Amino acid sequence: MSTKDATVRLAFEVVKTACSNCNLRELCLPIGLEADELRKLDELVSTRRRLKRGDYLYRVGQEFESIYAVRSGFFKTDVLIEDGRDQVTGFQMTGELLGLDGISSEVHTCNAIALEDSEVCAIPFSHLEGLSRQIHTLQHHFHQVMSREIVRDHGVMMLLGTMRAEERLAAFLLNLSQRFKARGYSPAEFNLRMSRDEIGSYLGLKLETVSRAFSRFQDEGLLSVHQRKIRILNTAGLKKLMSHQRV
Amino acid sequence: MSTKDATVRLAFEVVKTACSNCNLRELCLPIGLEADELRKLDELVSTRRRLKRGDYLYRVGQEFESIYAVRSGFFKTDVLIEDGRDQVTGFQMTGELLGLDGISSEVHTCNAIALEDSEVCAIPFSHLEGLSRQIHTLQHHFHQVMSREIVRDHGVMMLLGTMRAEERLAAFLLNLSQRFKARGYSPAEFNLRMSRDEIGSYLGLKLETVSRAFSRFQDEGLLSVHQRKIRILNTAGLKKLMSHQRV
DNA sequence: TAATCGGGTTGACGTGGATCAAACGCGGGG
DNA sequence: CCCCGCGTTTGATCCACGTCAACCCGATTA
Numbered sequence: 001m002s003t004k005d006a007t008v009r010l011a012f013e014v015v016k017t018a019c020s021n022c023n024l025r026e027l028c029l030p031i032g033l034e035a036d037e038l039r040k041l042d043e044l045v046s047t048r049r050r051l052k053r054g055d056y057l058y059r060v061g062q063e064f065e066s067i068y069a070v071r072s073g074f075f076k077t078d079v080l081i082e083d084g085r086d087q088v089t090g091f092q093m094t095g096e097l098l099g100l101d102g103i104s105s106e107v108h109t110c111n112a113i114a115l116e117d118s119e120v121c122a123i124p125f126s127h128l129e130g131l132s133r134q135i136h137t138l139q140h141h142f143h144q145v146m147s148r149e150i151v152r153d154h155g156v157m158m159l160l161g162t163m164r165a166e167e168r169l170a171a172f173l174l175n176l177s178q179r180f181k182a183r184g185y186s187p188a189e190f191n192l193r194m195s196r197d198e199i200g201s202y203l204g205l206k207l208e209t210v211s212r213a214f215s216r217f218q219d220e221g222l223l224s225v226h227q228r229k230i231r232i233l234n235t236a237g238l239k240k241l242m243s244h245q246r247v
Numbered sequence: 248m249s250t251k252d253a254t255v256r257l258a259f260e261v262v263k264t265a266c267s268n269c270n271l272r273e274l275c276l277p278i279g280l281e282a283d284e285l286r287k288l289d290e291l292v293s294t295r296r297r298l299k300r301g302d303y304l305y306r307v308g309q310e311f312e313s314i315y316a317v318r319s320g321f322f323k324t325d326v327l328i329e330d331g332r333d334q335v336t337g338f339q340m341t342g343e344l345l346g347l348d349g350i351s352s353e354v355h356t357c358n359a360i361a362l363e364d365s366e367v368c369a370i371p372f373s374h375l376e377g378l379s380r381q382i383h384t385l386q387h388h389f390h391q392v393m394s395r396e397i398v399r400d401h402g403v404m405m406l407l408g409t410m411r412a413e414e415r416l417a418a419f420l421l422n423l424s425q426r427f428k429a430r431g432y433s434p435a436e437f438n439l440r441m442s443r444d445e446i447g448s449y450l451g452l453k454l455e456t457v458s459r460a461f462s463r464f465q466d467e468g469l470l471s472v473h474q475r476k477i478r479i480l481n482t483a484g485l486k487k488l489m490s491h492q493r494v
Numbered sequence: 495t496a497a498t499c500g501g502g503t504t505g506a507c508g509t510g511g512a513t514c515a516a517a518c519g520c521g522g523g524g
Numbered sequence: 525c526c527c528c529g530c531g532t533t534t535g536a537t538c539c540a541c542g543t544c545a546a547c548c549c550g551a552t553t554a
Contacts, residue, residue, distance in 0.1 A: 079401050083490050087405040101401065103394035110401060129387060133380045140376060146393045147350035153400035154326050154348065154357060158334040160407035161451035196502065204408035206542055211503055243330050412511065443532065456511055458533055
């Protein structure tokens with residue numbers, strides 16, 4: 001894809017929004033803020049961006065100025081190396097933040113791509129820093145979010161470094177399940193937003209291996225799988241499989 | 248190792264210290280601070296802890312209250328899962344921060360272990376938050392440090408997810424080399440502080456595989472290896488190997 | 495209704511790294 | 525000086541996953 005395409009794809013719509021009446025406020029940045037603090041945050045979260053499936057929210061190398069909160073939809077982030085290999089570093093759903101990687105060098109170090117039609121709130125980072133110098137709660141919560149991202153990454157490193165294919169997929173599905181649950185959706189039945197290839201990239205596996213693991217889980221009665229529609233039939237079984245010492 | 252051992256091993260010495268005359272101030276938190284700001288930071292970094300090889304700086308589950316800056320020595324951090332598997336998540340050298348994982352849940356989520364006799368500066372986290380509400384530069388720099396950790400983790404995920412054994416080791420050695428260089432040491436000749444097993448854990452490989460890769464590099468004239476003493480003979484060769492599309 | 499297309503599944507086979515096992519070599523203690 | 529122990533090296537074998545290839549299936553278009 002050419003660079004020209006890149007800029008075209010960045011087209012988006014801008015919409016006014018407010019944290020104070022957002023139904024994600026208990027998941028997202030505003031957590032634990034007082035009413036008056038929330039109003040200040042409203043001023044800061046200036047714009048909402050609407051993206052279509054496949055659109056880039058930002059790209060490697062692009063100047064960093066805002067972080068983004070997912071309001072609706074689903075994203076992936078990935079990193080590349082010259083020779084063409086790439087690695088999905090995460091999947092983000094509603095209430096989660098995107099763009100934290102850009103703070104360190106003022107430039108984004110990964111791509112963020114919408115996996116379905118989505119909306120994000122753009123939070124200009126310098127404003128966020130300003131406000132978190134005033135609001136202790138916000139400051140601390142933001143630090144917790146960054147720290148949680150580090151802990152999550154350690155979990156993925158563990159997964160990639162020590163687990164076998166089926167353990168990885170089980171861990172991945174259980175994680176998704178728990179995140180859907182936290183958002184009020186069924187933890188047992190959901191649609192995957194990503195392809196087998198993207199799952200594979202995230203888990204350090206080839207798509208065929210992912211597909212085989214799904215089939216195996218289905219044969220063993222742990223899941224029912226129809227395309228991207230997943231139903232978890234035996235959570236305990238998945239958990240057991242995950243923590244199973246390699247044979 | 249029993250829990251009793253754990254508490255015993257946490258014994259340490261406390262020493263007064265000051266950022267303003269620390270020769271690491273250009274690598275560490277104080278980066279870019281004015282003289283008067285530096286004095287404020289001095290008050291905050293209250294204690295220095297001295298650890299012996301093998302001592303734990305903190306452990307999984309231990310209450311989080313401070314982050315630590317490595318003043319001298321060398322550390323590793325690792326995470327565990329129940330069944331005994333573990334994964335080294337990082338190696339930290341002088342000027343680098345430890346403990347960022349603990350912010351999210353007020354509890355440490357990994358172990359930090361000294362790989363040689365070491366000293367750290369303890370920075371009570373609530374004080375750091377307080378001070379960074381006053382000093383914009385400090386606040387921003389701290390955010391950059393956290394973000395850099397996230398970017399680093401993405402790099403490791405890439406490594407674990409897409410690279411083959413020799414590429415991983417090459418990437419690892421080049422990274423170490425560059426960090427030694429940044430600290431004024433030779434980038435071409437250094438002593439590894441960690442065992443083959445620890446390198447393997449970090450790179451998602453078995454120690455035998457690490458050992459074989461070292462031997463292979465030596466055969467090919469890229470390195471000379473004597474125990475843990477490494478001399479890089481052909482940096483370009485290592486880089487080329489790293490970005491080599493899989494055959 | 496057929497043709498096309500992209501993602502997913504399945505099978506056959508190859509291989510990189512794990513596993514198992516033995517030997518080496520250095521450093522410390524008697 | 526020899527002995528012991530631990531980290532490391534090296535060799536032989538195994539196997540989980542990658543690779544390659546064929547086919548399937550549902551959606552889209554002609």
